[in-house]
Amino acid sequence: MAGARLVTSPNAPSSATLRVPGSWSTPTPEELFETFQQWAAGQGLSLYPAQEDAILELADSQHVIMATPTGSGKSLVALAAHFFGLARGQRTMYTAPIKALVSEKFFSLVGVFGPENVGMVTGDSSVNAGAPIICCTAEILANEALREGAEANLGPVVMDEFHFYADPHRGWAWQVPLIELPQAQFLLMSATLGDTTRFESRIADGTGRDVVVVSSAERPVPLSFEYSTTALVEKLEELAAKQLAPVYVVHFSQREAAEQAAGLMSLNLLSKAERERLGERLKTFRFAKGYGQTLSRLLKSGVGVHHAGMLPKYRRLVEQLAQEGLLKVISGTDTLGVGINVPIRTVLLTGLSKYDGTRVRQLNAREFHQIAGRAGRAGFDTEGTVVVQAPEHVIENEASARKLAAKHGGDDAKIAQAIKSKPKKKPPEGFVSWSEKTFEKLMVAAPEPMVSRMKVTYAMVLHILNRPEDPVTAMRRLITSSDETPVRQAQLQRRALQILRELLAAGVLEKFDEPDEDGRTVDLTIELQDDFALNQPLAPFAVAALDLLDPESETYALEVISVIESILETPYQVTGAQVKKLKSERLAELKADGVDYTERMRILDELTHPQPLAEILEQQFEVYRAAAPWVADHELQPKSVVRDMIERAFTFIDAVNFYGLARSEGVLLRYLTDAYRTLRQTVPAAKVSSDLEDLLEWLGEVIRQTDSSLLEEWERMAAGEDPERLAEWDRQRTQEITSAPPVGFTGNERAFAVVVRNAMFRRAELFSQEKEGALAALQREHTPTSEWSDPNRWAEALDAFFDEYEDVYVDAEARSAEHFRLNKNPADRPGCWHAVQVLDDNEGNRDWGIHAYIDLPASDEAEAAIITVDHVGELRGP
Incomplete structure (x- = not known):
């Protein structure tokens, strides 16, 4: 976060602020549309026909499904929805699948509507949660829908990237609001929705209002497609020479993206003037040790890298340089398909198959179009380009055939014999191939039908129990109204009944002989915290487990850290690297001791990452679960990342170098940030020893010295609306901005x-x-x-x-x-x-x-x- 207060974005002129006229009482649809259209014109924006159609329907209080191509201005339509809600005195919501997009939209909306009108709610904390416009992840909206249903104070609800409805793990959160919020006005947006008939019927039947589908928009920047059998480096040189840069090179793993970028530094992508301009731009940026030094060299050659394993400050820098036109090639991952703000002219996919967490498979039509749709910059390009590389072994075999053809001077017989006698390179084992036919099919294929992913969890049941109606009836209605098959609905109902029985047996619920005045037949016997299931869901267990520790122990502070680490999500890149290092060290010891191969392998197979207090915590978890069955939705995960850094006296860079985490610095930083804020939020003040306070001070400083952006955002959000905490936050930020020289490594x-x-x-x-x-x-x-x-x-x-x-x-x-x-x-x-x-x-x-x-x-x-x-x-x- 830049600056000391949440103010209008410095990149947007003050005239960009969109205000509701003070003279309005009950604005007509015509007044709403005309006012918004005039504001847009004042920003130099003229509405596309599809935008105009969608905005007119929103002004008329209808639901809209915006199924138009990437670059067709869906964000401006969402802006209109928020404005109309604000003008009508309604509370509006914006949801997206990932926190990065939610945060980006939050600051964007603050710049348009002012900080007093926009808030953000995440699983970590909230800022200005009482604002009329709220940005949140889909899970936050779904939980509110479960708790309050038709009583929730909601008007327009914007659900961005709505194709996440079909996400296997999170799709339930995109379906629940459609069922439980009949009072809402929905704007569903995605470039790859496919058939929307079922959503139209569901929303219309549930709310009694029409649903308008806007899907006929022509892409503002048309796309051209090419299948390439030219080696990647040569292809990129060709694209740059044809003025088709910037090019986003899409890989399906962070490792491949980073390794490919390193192989592109030799390309002559920049003119002398461009190189000087880029060098001047990077002069003031502070690259830390570790991957920062590599990234610095890459950027100076006009090559960027972009993936989730990077530090946030590096990803933002790459995005900024791309927006300024200073990078010719960006090697990244397919996160590009989730709305990441990297303006590009050409998308080059290195393949059409990916590992999806379970198996390697070919891309489906939705995934292909999400990625390809990012090509072409509205206002800059008259056409976007999508290039798909053939498999590497095919490219190499074709290159070999061309060499043989040149060698034998057009003698077809000799060429055929030479090609036949030369062994062809084969694909690697387990490789899922693709061809030009695969590419052609994907180009014209419609997105696959979106499959329902409804599920029932303890948290969902507990949220519904907060409603002023019979929760059994409410849960049955939710399940039977879902898009699941009758067989699957029956399974979900059985699961819900099982959860209810467990909650009754544990004494968390009590059953009434007669329904109460709200029609309830069961009710909670305990009071859940306001942010239940929004923060670390196992935080109450961690607080209880702290009672097992001896405050007088010399290792008390480290043990508190181990308790908190056990409830955090595991950073598998880090723990995997720990196991790899442990195996390497142990193997050397076993060889030195003369242990035979079979026994060595057995011992190594049993090694795992460090798990302090695992046995006692797992025993206590089983006891705790008997009284709090809902924790069964979550898994205890003992580990040692923060503690390991303390015991090994590691700095951030020490840990990165020791475990070989250069490509996963961002993963380690996010984990450290989560650990820091969970320690601050969860450990009661009475349990914080002076040693633990020292370690927290150290951990906060490690994060700040590495990349302060995540921590600053959380601290600002944690300040909420408390004037004293806000003033302290402002004072600290102002001091950091104005202090000269900046505080060094030893400053704290x-x-x-x-x-x-x-x-x-x-x-x-x-x-x-x-x-x-x-x-x-x-x-x-x-x-x-x-x-x-x-x-x-x-x-x-x-x-x-x-x-x-x-x-x-x-x-x-x-x-x-x-x-x-x-x-x-x-x-x-x-x-x-x-x-x-x-x-x-x-x-x-x-x-x-x-x-x-x-x-x-x-x-x-x-x-x-x-x-x-x-x-x-x-x-x-x-």
Whole structure:
């Protein structure tokens, strides 16, 4: 988030603000349409016929299904729906499938309607939730529909990317509002809806109002299609030469997108003037270590990368550079099909098959058209281009055939014999191929019919129980009104009854002998929190599990973190990398011990990622579930990501490098951000020790130093409408913007002290394991000239210590603050800190320690703690 307050977007002139005339009381449809049309004209926008048709129907209070191509201006129609609702004094909702789009739309609407009129509600928090225009994910709207039904205060409801109705996991959330909100005026939008007959009938029957389908719009920027058997790099050079850039190269995995981008740096895509302009634009952008350095080189050559594994600040930079016309090629994933704002002229698909989480299969028509539809920039291009590459083995075989044809000078017999005798390259094992015929079929194919994905969960039942009507009747109506088959409806009803019985058996529900005044036959015996199922659904379990911990334990703060980590979604790229690293290290140990191959494989197969407290948490979870059956919708997931970083004394970049996560930095950052805000939101103040507060300060600083955008957005949302919290948020943001020079890596002393303490204890752990090589490597990383960069120097210290003592402990007590000393103002070293990690010997004398100086300016420059060991031996002053 830029700036200190939610104000009109700096990119939009103040005249862009769309206000309801103060003279209106009950505006007519004609007044609504004319006012909006005049506002649009003032922005330099003239309505397409399809937009005009849709907006006229919305002004007349009808439902609209906008099934028009990408680039035909559906967003402007949605803007009209919000304006009409505002003018009529109605509350309006905008929903989208992913938070990134919801957030983007939120800031866009703030720029048009003003911050006082727009709010956002997500599963994490909310801002201005009482505003007349609300942006939210589909699940938020569905939960409100379940809780309040026909009593919900709603007018226009805009459901963007409505084809997610068919999503196997989330489709229920797109169906529930259509059934449960008869008072709403729906605007359903997507370029790939297919047959909409069933939606028209459902909405018309349920609301008593007409449904108008707008689908005949011609694409403002027509598309041309090409099937390419030219090698990818050559094809991109050809497209650039024909002025068909920018090109978005679509891959179906983040790894492929990143690797392909690296192979494009040699392309001569930019003129000298373009290269200079791009270099000037990037001068002020701060690229961090890790993938940032690679991305910097790519961007300077005119090549961008865009996928969900990147840090948000990098994705936004690529989007901005693309919007400014400074990138010629962007290598990314098929997230492009979900409305990501990257304006491009040409879409090049590297394939027509993808892994969908279960199997590798060919793209369906809907997926193809969603991606292809992004080609062509309205207002810039007269035509968009869609290119599909043939499979790599086909391209290579055809290239080989062309070479043979050239070699034999047009002699058909010799050419045929040469091609026959030369073995063809075969596709890789498990490859799902495609051909030009596949491409041609997809080009003309209509989107597949959307399949109903209704389901019944504990959370849905509990939401319905909040209604002022009989929940049994309400649930039956919801299921029988769904688009499921009769057989599937019967299955869902049985599931709902099973859930009701479990809630009754657990004492969460009570059954009435007679219906009450609202017709209820059952009711809750407990009071659910207002944001039930909107935040971490297992947060109440985590709070209960904290009672199992000993606040006096030296590892209490780490154990609190482990409890919270167990309720977060698992970042599988990170935990997978942890397993890979563990297997690599364990394999080396097993080989050194002479363990035979079969036994090695058995041991390695049993390895998993670190799961602190797993046994005790899983036992407690079973006990908790008996009284709260709804938690069965969710799975406890013990893991160690934040804790692992603390125990290994890792910075963000250390973790990325150690586990090879350069292509998944964004995944790690999102997880750390989720962990930070869940810790802040969930752990009661009485359970927060000083050590835990220190670790939270450190974690917040890690996130801010890496990419503050996610955390700033959450902090602004968490401030809500509290004037004091808003003022504090404004003050902090203003201070960050105006402070010069900016606060460095050591600026937050409390967080930096945690970094130093963790790093010093890591040295004690390696000392206890007698790993002189690893200790020397730590020193050599930042100060290679130090005598402690030599493993022999550490070996001497180890020999001296173990001549006197038999062991050094690295347990919870050894990690305590009692064994760490820090002097922030040593007289002999200005600009440094002096730290001592006391070694906890087996006799309890504790008269040895690792002494070190921390160079603050060097730490700021390196964005890491620059620790130089001074000596290892008897305790003494600096």
